[in-house]
Amino acid sequence: MEIGRFWASDGKDTLSDDLEALGIQVPNSLRRPVTFPVLPENWEALQIFLACQSQWRVSPMGVLTGIDYGSVSAVMQMRQVPPTEQAKRLDEVQRIERGALLEKRGEFDAEMRRQERRHQQMMARYDELEAQLDALNG
Secondary structure, three states, X not given: OXXXXXXXXXXXXXXXXXXXXXXXXXXXXXOOOOOOOOOHHHHHHHHHHHHOOOOXXXXXXXXXXXXXXXXHHHHHHHOOOOHHHHHHHHHHHHHHHHHHHHHHHHHHHHHHHHHHHHHHHHXXXXXXXXXXXXXXXX
């Protein structure tokens, strides 16, 4: 799952970015690396996942909902994954996918919270202006 999160974050060190936005300097020794180690037994699943990275299903709101598993099956056939190993590979790809979805949904939720705060600020300002206008019109 972690490799899916790493893929979805584009390798960004979001924790360091968040801390620096608060004025906290993060030493380079504590920053997350921009590479991610992949164990040999996970390499094939990662290659299948990456081959399907343009095959995401997307909701009308623009939220990733998951990879098209028909595409995963097609990629496994093209890569000549033996039929006896395909279920195992699908499970591995789904674990990567789950990590990516958790990361992307977290980003989406954060964006929705930002938009909601902005909306509330705008409505508060509107109410202020409306009250001022009412006061002027007496």
